[in-house]
Amino acid sequence: MAKSNKMFADKAFELVKELERSSQTIPPFDDDGVRQVLEEIKAIFEENCAQAANYSTSGDRTLWPLLNFRHAALQRNKRCLLTYLYKRLLRIKALRWEFGPIIPADIKTSLCEPEVNFFNTYSKSLASYMRSIGDGQGIDLTGDLRPPKSLYIEVRCLEDYGKFELEDGEVIYLKKNSQHYLPRAQVETLVRQGILQHIA
Amino acid sequence: MSEGDIIPPLSDTEQNEDFDDEVDEEELITAQKVLEIVETAWKNELCAPEILQHQTDMLELMLGQVAHMEENMKDLDKNDFRFIVHQMELERIRYVMASYLRCRLQKIETYTRHILNEEETREVAEKRLSPEEFKYAQEFAENVEQYFQQVALQYMPNMQRAEAEQRIVRPNLMSHVFIKANVDVPSVVVGVDDEEVDLTAGSQHIIPYQLVSDLIYKNQAQLI
Incomplete structure (x- = not known):
């Protein structure tokens, strides 16, 4: 993309779109993309801080719209980034239901470390919930996924x-x-x- | 589903012995009635946008019943036609229960924060989640929050962190649902301009959920 066309939060939006388009079970965690977005957030924030300080000393009202604009850009960046992460969580949760408590090795390479942690905690928590249903009798909720048609x-x-x-x-x-x-x-x-x- | 013939190997008296620690009212309930309640709860849960009252008691009764039936069926001849019918019925019941609980979990996972906040304001008797579900919801909320912190939030400037409030996902209570009235319900307020409608027993309607949520709660109507 030509540099001149680039807008704030482009990268963050790109992350969400890429994930949405991918047909893989779960695409590799885009470490680089996430870092870029975080850097952009930081850069915008610092610029805004500097100008906010400028504004409070000089009282220059022309800075006001710019401050607001940057704030909106920050919000959008943040929102897109969290959406990206959350959408990934949904897919990771689906893994638990599909493959059971152990992630297949080829999929595991696509996850980042906190995601693996999330999966393990989720898996444990789900398992202990399933065990506790019905006064300790337990039901395996990952079975019986479709209405039974025949024995x-x-x-x-x-x-x-x-x-x-x-x-x-x-x-x-x-x-x-x-x-x-x-x-x-x-x-x-x-x-x-x-x-x-x-x-x- | 042929509820009528699900539990022939069992009479009501036997059943009462199994559950004599339940309150009086429930001792008199038949297995078929329990199944009906569970099925209604399941249908309501699937159709309702928000999480409904938990049915732990009924579910436990049903589970006990299923275990009992399995026990009884061990003595039956495997090739007997009745065996196959009963086995099939059991599979169906198990599916209903699993599907019901799965549906609730899904809502809990989607609206975690919202549900937890609501639960805090409810009296003990009014709680929507069973203790197990509540524990699960808390663990889940914590897990997601921790993940967000680890991956992104901790790297963001200070001001951006304390906005968890903005991330709460809420169900759309005004989404339309299909309902069927179980009994005559006079003058139900529909629409914002206080328009009223009388529901006759057995009639079906399409209506925003929030306006009839109390009817569902009181079992005067059910979702279809």
Whole structure:
């Protein structure tokens, strides 16, 4: 972008747009972008401070609109930045529901450290909440995501998984490309992890 | 859903023994009634823009009931037709409960600060969140705040930090909802100009949520 066209908060808005457009599970944390926005905020703030001091000594009213303008730019920067972070949090939360308490390694590289911390705390807090429901009986809320249509579903195995024991003790061998007819409730997690594919 | 046949292996007396620590009123409640209440709560929760009264008691009863049914079904023949029907019914109930609690969590996560602030002003009996949900909401709020601090807020100039107030997300209570009146409700105020409408039992309406929220609370109407 040509330097002359650049406006305040362009970079911050860019962050939000980029995130919104990306179709990845979660794009890498834009360390550089965030730092640039923070620097811009700081720069604007310092300029404003200097002029505010100038204003109070000289009482020059012509500075007033400029002060207001800069303040608005600050607010917008801040708002865009926090939106960016918050939108990322939403995606991180979705990870917990999709993949369980452990982040897959390839996704983990996209997160920054505070985000990993957030995920861990969120995961812990959710787990302890689920355990505490119903006087300590607990419900796994990450299961039963769709209304049940039938007890058994037909699944195809997408990778060699190995032995899988059903609740009634029966052991089946999940081999790549094999098809099985299994109780939905018990294999739902495997389907979500992409090991089994629900067919028909 | 065929609530009628969900719990045949169980009579009402058996059930009372299970829950005799509950108050009188609830001892007389049948499993079917509990399910109805849970289902209504679920539907209301899904449709309402704000978080509603928690239904921990009913949910606990239902959970106990489900556990009981599972126990009873262990003795049944797996290939019996009834076994399959009951199993299916259990799956459905479990879905309703999980979906209900998930929906509440979602609202808690979206409106955390707003809900926590509101809870502080409510009397104990009026609390919308169960103690577990309250704990969860607090932890969540703290977690998000800490994250914002770590990544961005701590690097911002002083003045910009103390504006957490601006970040509160509030539900839009004036969003329109579909309702169905359970009983006759005379002269409900609709619209800003004090226009009144009589709702007849069983009639359906589309109306801004806030105007009928107390009807939902009193169970005179339900969201659909």
